[in-house]
Amino acid sequence: MRVKVKGKPVALRGDEAVAEAMRQINPDVVAAYPITPQTEIVQTFGQFVANGQVDTEFVAVESEHASMSGCIGAAASGARAQTATSGPGLALMWEMLWVASGMRLPIVMHVVNRALSAPINITCDHNDSMGARDCGWVQLYAGTMQEAYDNAIQAVRIAEHPEVMLPVMSCMDGFILGHTFEPIEILPDETVKEFIGTYKPKHSLLDVEHPVTYGSVVFHECYYEYKRQQIAAMEKAADVVLQVGQEFGDLTGRYYGLIEGYELEDADFAIVAIGSIGGTIKKVINDLRGQGQKVGLLRLRCFRPFPAQEVAQALGNKRAVAVLDRSLSFGAQAHQLQMEVAYALLTHGPIPKMVNYVYGIGGRDLLPSEIEGVYRDLMEVAETGIVPPGVRYLSVRQ
Amino acid sequence: MSAEKLVEIRWHGRGGQGAVTASEILAEAAWEEGRYFQAFPDYGGERMGAPIRAYTRISDSYILQHSQIVNPDAVAVLDTTLFSLMDVTEGLKDDGALVVNTSESPADIRKALKLDKARVYTVDASRIAVDTLGRDIPNTPMIGAIVKATGVVSREGVLRTIRERLGTRLGKTMAEANAKAVERAFDETQQG
Known part of the structure; x- marks a missing residue:
């Protein structure tokens, strides 16, 4: 039995708390669109990159479609890839969301839930991620800012589990959690590092000894089987969400279920x-x-x-x-x-x-x-x- | 008011006056006293000069709710030109406190707003800011005035938070100037 880790209480805004989780996760690649409807998650994380606090290759892209494409390319190359988005930004990714899940790439995306246009509205509702509910991504929704931070860390383990290998959206309510300044407990960097472990991809485009193809053309002969396997993986993800939530609880005292x-x-x-x-x-x-x-x-x-x-x-x-x-x-x-x-x-x-x-x-x-x-x-x-x-x-x- | 379980404060200002920062500094001062807090702005799209509302919620116990504050215990108004745009006293509790940055007296403000409820406090926070900080950024003196009016945190506590928080961000000299602004506001706030 592990000794429970005591976190450090800090006062942060929700977006900053998730950026803090990303700093601790230290992804290999973050490809993100830096302008509205982006949130402070990417702004704060960008500062970590500029300050040399992470090793991440940060790719500032021209649109959210490109940010998801960047994450897909990076993940297929064997990198731990993440991004963040919100509202209309998520809507613009829609095509690539299916590519990420169809290629079984364990990308983690931090979603700050916001309404969709028109009329233009940047405040909270769930139409953005609900519009993406059928895209083959695991979806976690935080109830509190603490949970948003905790989910961001757990999402890595869920996505990369060998029997899951699906992308995960870690969602939190825009403004209500994203912009609220509250006390939360941040885990020690080492604890997060140990909890998420090292990502060892089974297949990687950069592994020239074992060449693989991602995104090939597959028609009626077996496209359906790919999708059937995604459904099975999604069913398996339920067990993994529970396992990871239990393990996280044993470590921190904060247990999470479905x-x-x-x-x-x-x-x-x-x-x-x-x-x-x-x-x-x-x-x-x-x-x-x-x-x-x-x-x-x-x-x-x-x-x-x-x-x-x-x-x-x-x-x-x-x-x-x-x-x-x-x-x-x-x-x-x-x-x-x-x-x-x-x-x-x-x-x-x-x-x-x-x-x-x-x-x-x-x-x-x-x-x-x-x-x-x-x-x-x-x-x-x-x-x-x-x-x-x-x-x-x-x-x-x- | 400090004996109450939950204290809710609304801040009215214009973009650039530091209303959001004020809502957070007050929250942190409460945190240092072992209490729970939330601080949040109404709108994220902050532009210089645009009307801003921010909120501080302070409680002795963990704060469950994330709904808006509709019946504040206190309202801070950083800019009286907002009077013509909105009812700054909307929802203010009958025994609540209205704290206004103005050179006028509490009686004048009460008359201007046709207000027959609540306690009214005034302080020339802009004057204090110009004297101590060299610029009209009235947020820190208004924190002092709110603390004076509500007793939601201690004077020493808020001064300590100002020194620590602003010290890290702005350096020791500016932190001291802000602490001085809070102290002056605390002493110069009038009730009527």
Whole structure:
């Protein structure tokens, strides 16, 4: 049993905390677009490069499409490659996201969640990474700044696991976590170095003794098999997320799973959500528990792969469940998270009453009083047994 | 106010006046006293002269919520030209503190804003900044005024944080000048 490592408490902004993780990871290559919608992650990391605090080859590229292309080239050459992006920058990468996952390159990308244009909006929602949910990347979402830092480190191990070999997006809420100045615990450099280990690629373009081809043409004869293998790797990633989260916990005292439950086990009424809203929901839970209300939270940490069994197990016995989406699928019956949760419950049952809510689009704030209102709605749903049809849009003028 | 569990402060300024930095320095001073904090700006796109809002949240326990501050315990206004653009007292608690950078008296400010709630404090932070720093950057004297008005952290604590934080970044001379600005603001802030 290892002795737990004590970190150093420091006051940082969320973006700086992730840049700090990148400094400690010391990637071989970072290819990034340095201008808006980029965040302070790349600005701060760029300073580390300029100061000689990392060995990273920093490639300032002309677009996010190029930054992902740069990471793909570097990773195929056997390098540990990372980048960071946000909102429309992630959207511009879309084509290359499929290339990265299809080539099974363990790139880690730090995503600061922001809304997509139009209208132009640089504040938080999840439409950017939700728009990339089907691209074959593992997706982790941080609930706190500490978790954003911790996830950035764990993402390396998850991506590079021999049975996974998939790219990972480590996401955190723009502004709400990215720009907030808070105390967090930073691990010693040596601890991070040891935890992530050295990356030894099985195949590398630079290994001339063992030549390989990346990105060849593959039609109907076996393209489908490539994709089937990616699906299998994604399923395996769930176990690896758990293993790495356990190992990280043994080291630091901070354990991470696929989901986080808060006052969930004995709760009658549960909210399911992603990201920093989890903290505000916890505050409301503390208040309502003080009044004797049995309310709880299920926060998704890992959205891809979707932990269906864990979610169904945690929610099956609830009287009513609210699923809070911070992203939109126009014309869908319900939005992204709700659809996943509903199918998880449908296939694993039993099925509680469910209501889908949308909140926080384009940075719209959600107040504790409005979250309390969601729990009151759930109590009414359980009381009457009636789930009104349609999605409820919180805190919007209509 | 220092006995309260959670203290929330809103800062109004213009880009370049240091409102965001002020929100962070106050937070760090609270941290040095063993408390928890968050400091965050309203908008990331800061431009010289543009209206800026920043927030400081200080608590005795770990802060779970990340929602906006809508009912602040105190509001600091670094620039009175913002009065005509927005209601700087919006959501301010009835027993809250409004702290304004102005050469006018608290009574004048109360009259100008037609304010019948809250405690009003004034300090000529711009004058103090020019005297001590040589430039009209009123953020550090306004920290002193907020500390005077709310008691959210101790005078010694905030001075120590100013010296340490600004000392690393700006050097000892500027850090001392800023500490002096805080001290003067602390002494010159008037209540009405």
